Amino acid sequence: MTAEQPAGFWSYTHRDDHLDGGRIVRLSERIASAFEMITGEPLEIFLDKRSIEWGDAWRARLDSALTGTTFLIPVVTPKFLKSQECRREVIKFAGHAASLGLDELLLPIHYVNVPQLTQGVDGEPTDEIVELISRRQWVDWRDLRLEDEDSPVYRQAVHKLALKIADVLETAPPARPVEVTQQDEATEEPPGFIEVMAQAEAALPTWLQIVEKFGLVIAEIGAESSWATEEMNNSDARGGGFAGRMRVAEQLSVRLSEPVENVDALGSEYWSTLSSIDPGIIGFIRHVGESDLTPEDRQVARDFFKEIVQLATVTKETTAQLQEFSDNIGGAARSSSRLRPQFRTIQAAVQKVIDSQTVLDEWNRMIDETDLGGDQP
Structure with missing residues (x-):
């Protein structure tokens, strides 16, 4: 396969495919066949994330300005949103595509109903991956997946989807990397590298502070949960039964109101600031890797990269601890x-931090692959 040949990455969970009798994988094969029938050109769809070929092709395409021939098809289900690997793929691809002005190459299929994607759910915390997907023109396959695969309805739908992919690849605008220019305040042009770096430099200390505050609030929530456990044990010892446990749960709910509100706000702020600047940072790192820099610019880039790498290292340990905390909270929530x-709400906020780590890790990976990755001042 040449780099210019269209290629798709089929993002799905193997468990979903198993539960649906292999229909998700067969759908990818039918789409590739229909695309070749329509265009006369082969379409390679990479399926298995566990293979070396998937990983190598994925990274090579993301790091190349030839992303214009590459698309990602997330097969969205409730289980897809629970898969950290699937979430990472969407986040990374969305950032790279946006850095080149190619948002339309993220082509989601809504395969099993995810209520937040269609009408939202009152009182439910927002999911940032759902928000990323909802901004695209996703394809509704919720009823079609129940059709016989050889039925005219199903075959027509496959044809239309292949036609849509062909049209997107044909009409997608040329890649538009962010340019290194000083932005005129009177224009409405998107920010160039100078503005992106200024934003990032100002945000780096804030990001670190948010992570530190997040850890403190989570510790507070943990302490309140420990208090509740002890109170329930005392109530049980007094013969309070489930009525006593309910009283403690109600007290805990009140005591958690403020820290839960704080952790929700911190998670949203952290994700929104990182994700909004992600395309610009990706573009800047790509520019540094592809350009001959002056010694002065090289030093500026080296210092900036060092700060990003340090941030990613500091937050990685915190993120792992938050993942464990979220898993424990999930069990307690059922009681x-x-x-x-x-x-x-706590789990959703923690997920925003975990997803933000994907952004930082991708910056770190790209930096490491530039000739400044191992550079020391």
């Missing part, structure tokens, strides 16, 4: 309907 909404 009380009164606490369940608050625990879901």
